[in-house]
Amino acid sequence: xxxxxxxxxxxxxxxxxxxxxxxxxxxxxxxxxxxxxxxxxxxxxxxxxxxxxxxxxxxxxxxxxxxxxxxxxxxxxxxxxxxxxxxxxxxxxxxxxxxxxxxxxxxxxxxxxxxxxxxxxxxxxxxxxxxxxxxxxxxxxxxxxxxxxxxxxxxxxxxxxxxxxxxxxx
Numbered sequence: 001x002x003x004x005x006x007x008x009x010x011x012x013x014x015x016x017x018x019x020x021x022x023x024x025x026x027x028x029x030x031x032x033x034x035x036x037x038x039x040x041x042x043x044x045x046x047x048x049x050x051x052x053x054x055x056x057x058x059x060x061x062x063x064x065x066x067x068x069x070x071x072x073x074x075x076x077x078x079x080x081x082x083x084x085x086x087x088x089x090x091x092x093x094x095x096x097x098x099x100x101x102x103x104x105x106x107x108x109x110x111x112x113x114x115x116x117x118x119x120x121x122x123x124x125x126x127x128x129x130x131x132x133x134x135x136x137x138x139x140x141x142x143x144x145x146x147x148x149x150x151x152x153x154x155x156x157x158x159x160x161x162x163x164x165x166x167x168x169x170x
Contacts, residue, residue: 029154038147070113075135078110078128081118087125098127106131 010017019035026033081087097103106123109116110131118128136143144152 025151029151029158031151031154071110074110074113074116075132077116077118078106078132081123082125082128082132087128090125093125093129094133096126097130098124102127103131103134107134110135 006017009020022035022038023033082093087093102123106116106127116123
């Protein structure tokens with residue numbers, strides 16, 4: 001029920017939702033909330049990176065990949081697949097690229113937010129890893145922004161502050 005309420009608030013008033021998340025984040029870090037701490041100002045313009053997908057079309061800067069809920073769901077399937085034991089131990093998981101055509105097909109399915117079945121063997125580990133790497137490289141802003149970098153470091157130190165027993169709770 002609380003997850004549905006959270007999603008509803010996020011849809012109805014995204015700005016209030018963001019303020020709430022920021023306040024809770026600061027509260028967890030025992031820090032005073034200041035909106036200026038969350039302003040992202042890139043130090044320099046970022047070059048698009050295609051990683052192993054040099055044959056794929058570059059995404060124009062105004063068409064940068066947005067993180068939509070449907071894309072997150074499809075991308076999460078790729079991440080779960082890569083997290084399977086046999087895939088984690090695969091040699092050169094983010095170094096080798098696999099089939100470019102299959103990578104393009106997988107990226108199209110992610111863009112459409114489709115359910116992806118990996119059990120039938122349509123996509124190899126290297127293709128999935130390359131698509132994930134490309135997706136993250138083409139985001140309009142980095143996952144860990146410069147303005148939140150220090151806050152992320154503080155989260156990592158929370159386990160030390162609260163003792164090693166609470167490490168799983170962080």
